[in-house]
Amino acid sequence: SLQTQCRHDAVNPLASSPTQSPLEIDSTTRPPFPPNIPWTHPPFCTAINNENKDDQEFCIFSSNSFNLGTGLSILLPPETVAGLTSTISNIKPHWDERVHLAKEAHNSDRPYTLIKIPGQGTGVVATRKIKQFETIMTGFPAVIIDNEFFPEDGKAGNVSDEEKEELYDELLERIGDKERVLSLARSRGDKVHVLEDVVRTNAFGMTLDGRKAKGLFPEIARMNHACDPNAYAQFRSRTLSLSAVATRDIMPGEEITISYIPIGMSTAYRHKHLSNWHFNCTCALCSAPEQAREASDARREHIIELFYGMQEPSTTYEDLIEMTKEFIELAQVERLITKIGEYYQVLMKLFYEKGDPVAARKYGKAALMFGEIFSDPDGEFCEGLREDMEIVERVISETGGQ
């Protein structure tokens, strides 16, 4: 049978793990700091007491030269950082990517500008027509912090306020371009450390070598949320970059938006998930007339029913064909294009299990095409799909597709 059980992490569309093999680390001593690695400060480490497991060491590593001197500071276990070191030292942004990054670079080539959006602070607006699938901007992180430091709102977690305060002060001190970070939006007032607030309000979920973390990409963080967005943030583990990619054509003057939450939920679920950002969503879908919103909710709920229905063992091959057609039509009406790779992957698996490898190949190819646009091309999702496609191709050549 096919190997891929892993879909993108539904809650964390940016999940991925870098492919580099870790440098050797002796975890009983301070992490090594050889001169050939890119860090410009000695690591600053602390052991966090975890009630259920052994203590875990976390260190701040910083590079002032990263990303044209804007700098990077990360707070992760040293073993995870070891796996990232070669990625960080190898980053040479392409010129077309740098256009959107460096203050001094060709500003006029940028297809967007920042403006004030009533009730939403700053937002990003297109200055020319942007074509579907075009990369709008590519950014690199300023800060990466392990999720150990972000228990869910209201939960205690393993790190004391004093420990966090000390670590965040140190992290902030080491950030090369502080303004790039401190000018970002905040949502929690003075109740928490300014860095915690900025990260909670602006960072993207990512998985690095199996550890969940939050990455702060200050340029893309200016994009506001919409429940039916026209762009998508794609993480690439190989370059540690995050790109905003257009999911449809965007006209000049149109605001460029991304979804902060997994796409495809009905209104009530969306608002529950968005509560983490402390704002009432005023996007076009949430402010649509009640009738239109209810119709969209009904379609979205039906998509979810079909999705699970198709996976029921009792579903026959004929039912699967009918359900697939209806499912794809609804997903198109709701414009869930960024999820389509994930949906097609499930269809590939189902048709394969029902003994139709030719249909499985059709959906597998489509899954990979969308996966390479909307998820990490070197991440688990695409890697797993490539392996599965080899199995499907082999079965077709052995059986002639019967």
Ligand SMILES: C[S@@+](CC[C@H](N)C(=O)[O-])C[C@H]1O[C@@H](n2cnc3c(N)ncnc32)[C@H](O)[C@@H]1O
């Ligand atoms: C990642 S920031 C986006 C950029 C931000 N507007 C700024 O001024 O830098 C997230 C914050 O923007 C605002 N925001 C984003 N999307 C919104 C929406 N759909 N409706 C209302 N406020 C929104 C909220 O204040 C939220 O906490």
